[in-house]
Amino acid sequence: MAKKIVNSVRLGIFVLSGLAFLILLLFMIGRNKSLFGSTYVLKAKFENVQGLIPGNNVRYSGIQSGTVRNIKIVNDTIIEVSMMIDTEMQDIIRKDAIASIGTDGIVGNKVVNIVPGKGHAELAREGDVIFSKKPIDTDAILQKLSNTNNDISEIVSGLKITVERVNSSTALWELLNDETIPKEIRQSAVNLRLTTSRAGMMADDLHTIIADMKAGKGSVGVLLKDTAFAYNLNEAVLKMNKVGSQADRLTNDIGTIVKGIQQDVNSGKGPANAFLKDSVMVKNLNSSIDNLRKGTDGFNQNMEALKRNFLLRGYFKRQERQKQAEKPNP
Amino acid sequence: MQSELKLDTESNKVLIIKELCKSFGDNHVLKDFNLELVKGESVVVLGKSGSGKSVLIKCIIGLIKPDKGSIHIFGHNIPDLDHDKLDQIRAKVGFLFQSNALYDSMTVRENLEFPLRRHWLEVSQKEVDNMVISALEDVGLAHTIDMMPVELSGGMRKRVALARTLILKPEIILYDEPTTGLDTITSKEIIELMVEIQQKYKTTSLIISHDMNCVRMASNRVVMLIEGKCYASGTFNEITQSADPKVKQFFE
């Protein structure tokens, strides 16, 4: 008989401990679910509850303070969420508190987060509706992020194409060529050509005069024996030749420089290089142009001197007349 | 709720079997078997293995439902009785199983107490103890009361099983091959015990056996069960003198 009593005691302990664990489990869960202990109801209205379900936690400034009791659709845009809040929060949550729906961690359950409002409104009572904030929709954020990503990727690919084009094409460099340095160069070249042609023209004129003189034509031939005049004239012709050869050299120099720039641009050397070249070239150019001008000035002076010479005045006047006679019928 | 069954224990004929039939599929074990047991007599049913002796005895106690025929014990037809009434008849009919059927998980005392369970509300624990001890003394095994059945020898187990059968003071005892699996000396002791109890309690015995010693020593009357029928009947001497070849082959 004693054996049987021990059996019953052990059986009793066994059964009770099993049930005790079950009850403990249920009680602990129930406490988390606010089934035990007194609660009051607060409401909040949302446009989108993002999968919030009854039983989700409600937190006040991060403190577990209740659970979602039910979710009711009021109309096509408003959803009312009723929350069971622990009674001890009754002295804390005010009417202007703001509820929002968030997530417990990145992939966790949905939670309702209540944060205190800025003002000092009355304390919220049973059944009050507190403010709500449009929830941060993680999906939307992800959607936006994805869009942004797409945009960035588009921009990057555009940039890439541009850079590739810049690198591979001469168009830009031709543009630079046309509008900045080359313009000047071209202008200089034009001037140069002008000067050169004028020099050429004068030289031709002189040739004609000298040939005329040699042939003893007109009044000029009479004066051929005047050595002083002949010396002067020779000197002028030599000077003119000098200027002409100088101009030729300059034209060659400029041609070389332009060629060099074009080569640089075409071979794709960096813009810095080109600019460096540019400044050097401009300097060179300037000095060349200066030289040219000086030469041309000198030439002009010689020509003026020649014109004023009384011996040749008649020739020049005739030339003028011929030109004017030619003009009406070109 | 359990109505008391009126048992006709005064009548001379305690067990009447009429036209009993039982078949398992195509195997017709019992075909129109008839038997009457008179109060106080000891009848041995003799037959080959598989001749339906065990089926007969299980039909009598209500463990097997016969296909046809009637079995009247104390004036009640066993196949017609519901469970409660059958239990009341069974309280007056002891059954000694071939394999003893002692409950392995119980001590000898608990085994003997078991049939008294139905009466526990009416009988005090002290009376139960007395009944257990006196039943064990009847079979000479009072010292084994707190032993487990596995600790007992084959002969002792048979005696404990007999004590358990006796504890309800049955009017009729059905023995299913009581000497099977026992050596000659032990079987002889068991048979002597059976005879002793028969005389002491004036019970009516129906013994199923194919053991000649058992038949000779315990029987007032012998019934030959051959081909599902009561083939021959008579005292041991009459049967042994029979000229019928089917009867004769048992005694060769």
Added chain:
Amino acid sequence: MSLKSDLRSFLTLNGELFRFTFRFFSHGLNPPYEFAEFLKQCYVIGYKSLPLIGMTAFIMGLVLTMQLRPSMADYGVEAQLPAIVAIAVIREVGPVITALIFAGKIGSSIGAELGSMKVTEQIDAMEVSGTNPFRYLVATRVLACTLMLPILVMLGDAVSLYGAYLGVNIHTNTSFTLYWTQVFDNLTFGDVLPAFIKSYFFGFAVGIIGCYKGYNSSKGTEGVGRSANSAVVVSSVIIFVIDLLAVQVTDILNY
């Protein structure tokens, strides 16, 4: 031929098992109640299984935690280990492992016990002794199994979660309070109650199948062995079937 007879025996098993279950509900639960035997069986089936179940549950909790840790650490959610293990143990591992061990221990012992009682005519002897063996043997055992397994599952869960606590603490230092807070915080009624309810069904299945197999054992010692064996096999399979049904029902009920 073999397939046909297999199908036939399968259907026969189903049919007879159903009839046996029906008999349990129609006859087994009527008075007289075998209260003493029921308590005895509760003791044998419940209390005596506790060391075995406790040990396996402990190991299961510990191993599960250690196995889950690397994957959890890979995802950077190692801190969620107690929560994951708690849910796994309470919802699935606890009830099923406990039920399977229970089927192995109790299903086989019931099958063998009733089988040998059948073979040695003890069941007939009870019938003759005025005791309904179905109520005395079957009903008490089935009820004891049904009521004791949930208790064992609960204790197994507790031991298992303690094992998991030790497992969590192998690599990190989590306080006992923090561990249990995390466990309880992440469980819901939807985890505990369906698991608790289904363990009643597990217990009932183990009990009824063990009893059916034993009660219908064929003659001879071989029959007893076969009863014990098939009791374990059939009840283990049924446990999984019930588990499958339970998860569907729980799913429909949205827990």
